[in-house]
Amino acid sequence: MIAIIDYGMGNLRSVSKAFEAVGHQAVVTRDARVIGNAGHVVLPGVGAFGDCMANIEQFGLVEPIRAAVQSGKPFLGICLGLQVLFTESEEFGVHKGLDLISGTVKRFGIDPSLKVPHMGWNEVRYERRCPLFDGIADGAHWYFVHSYYVQPTDRSLAAATTTYGTTFVSAVWRDNVVACQFHPEKSQAVGLRLIKNFGAWK
Numbered sequence: 001m002i003a004i005i006d007y008g009m010g011n012l013r014s015v016s017k018a019f020e021a022v023g024h025q026a027v028v029t030r031d032a033r034v035i036g037n038a039g040h041v042v043l044p045g046v047g048a049f050g051d052c053m054a055n056i057e058q059f060g061l062v063e064p065i066r067a068a069v070q071s072g073k074p075f076l077g078i079c080l081g082l083q084v085l086f087t088e089s090e091e092f093g094v095h096k097g098l099d100l101i102s103g104t105v106k107r108f109g110i111d112p113s114l115k116v117p118h119m120g121w122n123e124v125r126y127e128r129r130c131p132l133f134d135g136i137a138d139g140a141h142w143y144f145v146h147s148y149y150v151q152p153t154d155r156s157l158a159a160a161t162t163t164y165g166t167t168f169v170s171a172v173w174r175d176n177v178v179a180c181q182f183h184p185e186k187s188q189a190v191g192l193r194l195i196k197n198f199g200a201w202k
């Protein structure tokens with residue numbers, strides 16, 4: 001079973017529909033036992049970093065998320081679900097994250113030629129052949145909606161990059177954890193393929 005973590009924020013419906021669309025049964029849950037028993041765990045997210053962490057703490061989900069990452073089972077973070085894995089974010093002040101991946105979350109710089117948030121389709125270029133990219137061309141376009149991006153301390157964790165003014169890390173991969181800034185559930189065919197690959201990833 002695939003557990004989609006529900007901490008009260010995030011486009012849970014579209015994430016679970018995407019899994020169903022590719023034939024993977026997923027359950028939206030905040031129950032620590034369900035998360036612990038799941039074979040795969042997804043941490044989606046839409047909203048502000050600080051609110052996200054406050055909700056995760058409020059619902060007692062810090063340890064279940066940490067345990068899922070450390071268990072070695074396949075773990076997928078999406079957008080804010082990527083960012084909160086990091087040490088801290090500068091979104092609306094400095095907020096501590098789960099610190100499961102060392103690094104910070106930075107805002108796009110002030111560039112009059114660039115609207116922030118970065119919203120729309122953009123190219124994702126692979127740095128490492130992550131198994132979740134199987135069957136998806138390097139340079140494919142994915143859907144983004146974000147004003148902040150992650151800067152892993154260990155740059156070798158980058159699985160892909162994207163350029164929007166600056167070239168930023170748009171996906172990270174470490175052992176059983178893949179996390180992406182783009183929204184697979186909003187990225188049509190390539191997104192569905194990544195989700196299908198994730199559900200089959202052992």
Ligand SMILES: NC(=O)CC[C@H](N)C(=O)O
Pocket residue numbers: 045046047048049079080091117145146147148149
């Ligand atoms: N869509 C989102 O929630 C983006 C996550 C974060 N608030 C950012 O702006 O980067």
